[in-house]
Amino acid sequence: MSIHEITCELVDEEDQDTRYLAGQLSPEGAEAFEAHFFGCERCWGLVQQGLAVRSALGPDAGVPHLERGASVPERTRGGWWGLAAAAAVAVVVLGTWWTGQRSGPVPTEDVLRGEEVPFLVTTSGSETALQAAWPRLANVDLYRVRLYAADGTLAAQREQVDTSIVLPRDSIPLPRQATAFWEVQALDHLRQPLARSDLTKAVMSDLRP
């Protein structure tokens, strides 16, 4: 399929970006639109914005809204995003707006490129946040930071450029007295792991004796 089958003008005329996110395009139409936005920054930007808005307006968004008038039809949700939309949040807004911090499930075991070079992570904690820091490594583009519960389940994951992180306690789905462990992976520009820290026990609170 050619990326040239759809034009930006057609995308606008047929509201394809919005309908794509709503799952209202035919399979062929969705695929053609994807082929287009692979080669079109403008239309990819529209998709990103739509995802961001859609996700941020979920049922727990706390964003004030107008009272709905009687003339407004009922929602027609039912597309491929269906279940996800309420809780989901978008990818990058406007391309450069943010840099890749995200949470996600435990991926498969990442294979290091070259020899394993563990590095130290220092941790601290307070009543409101958990913190970790590590040295800046050469040739590293990004750090993938993970917080594991004692049973090995992933409690939080972020990808970032900085060499320290502060996670609000409220954002971590762990009991306050739980034991947790940090792991930091250093990634190259292809997001391949170059080095990995040892699992380091998280300091859950400096107030703890």
Added chain:
Amino acid sequence: MSPIEGERYRDGPAAEATPVPEAWAGASDEAGLVRQFRERLRLFALRRLRDSAAAEDVAQETLRRVVEACRAGRLRNQSALPSFLFQTAHHICLQHFRSSSREGRALLRLGGEDAQNRDPHPLTTLIGDEQRIAVREALKQLSPEDRELLRMMYYEEMDSGALAQSLGVTAGALRVRKHRVLARLATLLNSREI
């Protein structure tokens, strides 16, 4: 005429293609390639596989193959890069789907869960809470009317024709308003300098 203020549609579809360097310039291009296409690839794969971990795998494998092709000089026409990425991702998704179908059947035979249904909320993995909060804060700064328009379009998934009718405007006017609101939202988000 484009509904985006100050924008004109380009003459030909080729002009809309993502600009890519004429010659492959090595690691700097690779980093740019990853930045430019990784999220697109994840979204593409997520729609097909409904599994965020699998989507991440597809994105990485696609980028790996494309970078290798570029390094080996197999992609001579750099303007074909977006299309090449799309086709490669498509191919890898198909491979993944076939193998996961086999895996799913095996799991079912063993009484385990269906591998294809293990991630019921795939979009939750596309971004973190911080970003969602930032978008919400920006949305709060829009006028109630603008916010409601975005809600009806993106969350309520109203058909644009029905929405235009309910608002008493033409489809073209709705398009213009949509793009203006999105531009305002973008300005608010950029002003946060996150």
